[in-house]
Amino acid sequence: MTTPAAPLRVALLGGGTVGGSVTRMLLEQADDLEQRIGRRLEIVGIAVRRAGRDRSDLGVDPSLFTTDAQELVTRADIVVELIGGIEPARGLILRAMEHGASVVTANKALLAEDGASLHTAAAEHGVDLYYEASVAGAIPILRPIRDSLAGDSINRVIGIVNGTTNFVLDAMDTTGAGLFETVERAQALGYAEADPTADVEGFDAAAKAAILSSLAFHSRVSTEDVHREGITGVGARDIQAAQDMGCTVKLLAICEKVATADGTGISARVHPAMIPLTHPLASVREAYNAVFVEAEGAGDLMFYGQGAGGDPTASAVLGDLVAVARTRVTGGRGPGASSYANLPVLSMGQAVTRYHVSLDVEDRSGVLAAVATKFSEHDVSIETVRQQVVTDDDGAPRATLIIVTHAATDAALSATVDELAQLDAVNEVTSVMRVEGS
Amino acid sequence: MTTPAAPLRVALLGGGTVGGSVTRMLLEQADDLEQRIGRRLEIVGIAVRRAGRDRSDLGVDPSLFTTDAQELVTRADIVVELIGGIEPARGLILRAMEHGASVVTANKALLAEDGASLHTAAAEHGVDLYYEASVAGAIPILRPIRDSLAGDSINRVIGIVNGTTNFVLDAMDTTGAGLFETVERAQALGYAEADPTADVEGFDAAAKAAILSSLAFHSRVSTEDVHREGITGVGARDIQAAQDMGCTVKLLAICEKVATADGTGISARVHPAMIPLTHPLASVREAYNAVFVEAEGAGDLMFYGQGAGGDPTASAVLGDLVAVARTRVTGGRGPGASSYANLPVLSMGQAVTRYHVSLDVEDRSGVLAAVATKFSEHDVSIETVRQQVVTDDDGAPRATLIIVTHAATDAALSATVDELAQLDAVNEVTSVMRVEGS
Structure with a gap:
């Protein structure tokens, strides 16, 4: 046996629900992760917004908590960004990369708005950028699209990528109730936020559609390219009309290649749609997510699971963390973004x-x-x-x-x-x- | 621009249906694959059993066909093994690795019988061994288990991993017909082989259960460890009994961790079972495959798609080929097998x-x-x-x-x-x- 190499230093940004789950799973599975990576992971700091909150339930050394995220990212091999939003997340990620750290993030808004500059920075500094948790929570979907289907040609991706709206539409379908009373019920049950705008108006799904389109079609698609309609226009009679057709209504994130007179373009859009009950996506109930992929060689694939929640999201974050850690140990780099196809986004x-x-x-x-x-x-x-x-x-x-x-x-x-x-x-x-x- | 590096040399072993699809997709997508990999792929030979068969439909230079696989594997960077069976496949794979080639294979029988020695050889020679196509055809399932869930703890994997038996059981469920007439119908429709033993008796599913168990539980599970019961004992009255219970009958490959008085062990088994119609696996119809994964953090996940066929299988092979090629270009090595947990297999x-x-x-x-x-x-x-x-x-x-x-x-x-x-x-x-x- 040789002397064990120094542990890989992991910095966590964000002490919320997902951060708590990541911390707990990192500690509970420390020995397993060491075996899988070939090197021990060590949490070197957890950046939180306010000092002094009691976090003894996580079982970490209290001295690890810091409010100085800017300093923390300079002394890590891997930075896990769970703050969300555009700033300060973007600045911290770029700073981490400048200091040689690979980055794992769950930040869909940032990836969808400005993924290109993050990928450019990652390439420039020779580090990895992984973000599986940003789309469909626990469901492995970005890695399958980026890696498993790397030798295939994807024609279309249709996703139920927002659990709140799926819960609401499913409940409307089951009960015949109207939209607003169902949203209220979802809020009472914890499936919808107090301010449900980001979900109900399709903003959340649009960010995910941008990320999925970029990866599936090797192009750059940002949130503003995505046509967005939420579910506020869906009423009980639309649901009834769908049932009469042997269909159900889902809020879909649709990313597809479309042949036009000027060549191939990308249609990236979020809107409610009827789908036949015989379609695999129709059986995705409650707050579950699923992504249906149509590829030239593979044919139809579907990926199904929980799209949100602390532990499911943490599972996706940790999968990325292990991948990034492995490339630190074995050398090389994980696959970066590819936008060589550079397809235009259609109206x-x-x-x-x-x-x-x-x-x-x-x-x-x-x-x-x-x-x-x-x-x-x-x-x-x-x-x-x-x-x-x-x-x-x-x-x-x-x-x-x-x-x-x-x-x-x-x-x-x-x-x-x-x-x-x-x-x-x-x-x-x-x-x-x-x-x-x- | 720098001078482009020499292409990566790809040798194909096997000129059957999957080999044909792989060849065609490699040629059709050559430019795309070069962009995704960062290096061009060049087919340097296709080993076939008999020379002289007309393969002009593939559009490759006829001089690439050879009956000398032993020689071919010594002059490739990546060997794609699509011969199947134990020998000569194993010998050729080991020989390829000795000569420094990474290997992509769809060979479930070999992986399930002797995966350990292949992984050992890959580690010894510093090459990659990928085999996504060996389980559930086009469905990305091995990479999600190995990579996406690498930071999670998998409790159970339940797969419908044999399309023939799923087609037969689904048809029995729909028509009320008996087993043997349904198998005959499946044969007439091309969903079952002339000799359906490997499918109907569960041998095919058992090999896949061994591969899934090994990856999910970081242990070594081979075919002989898997308890196997086929569907020959399933009659129309079993199907009826299941329907009376609100269930349907599926041939399942089940891999789970079981706590015993002596510690945790693995139960790996293939047998028909009733599952409730409310379970996501119940809606997997016809010859489709699906793998349901229960993980500690991620919760329930399902992966669905086509489990067989030339193009779907080729899609999985090419995904691996791109991954292996990328590590050739960027350095490093893909994740190898891990069997550190070394859990015993239970009776x-x-x-x-x-x-x-x-x-x-x-x-x-x-x-x-x-x-x-x-x-x-x-x-x-x-x-x-x-x-x-x-x-x-x-x-x-x-x-x-x-x-x-x-x-x-x-x-x-x-x-x-x-x-x-x-x-x-x-x-x-x-x-x-x-x-x-x-």
């Missing part, structure tokens, strides 16, 4: 999708012809039409037209719907939703 | 499981007491009992007892069933099946 109007449209129309002849004409004027082909006549509360007959289109550009589809709403024969557009996954 | 009798037992019994008092006594004599606790009285074809009443146990050792459970069959009041044990995933 939402250029995305190709399908629409489900429910119309409340006059019950008289010629209505269907007028409606169908609007679709054909925009070159949108109709897949199915269903007409229902029901009696309303006043005893008057009301007709409903339910139309599902073939694939067309979103620009053509939305223009069609705008004009349908103007038709005299159309009383109301009762539900419009994209249809995916068929 | 099937020590496995802890639950049984579903259907008994055809006399319709008289005292029968339930006699049956219940047998369970209690073996310390097996009963979770539910259901008694049904039906009239048989002759108009006589027949009673059925359906019992589901709590968890107990397989030894106690199987001894109980053996003795139940001897009871006077028991006409027949009509169905016995383990229950998993609850």
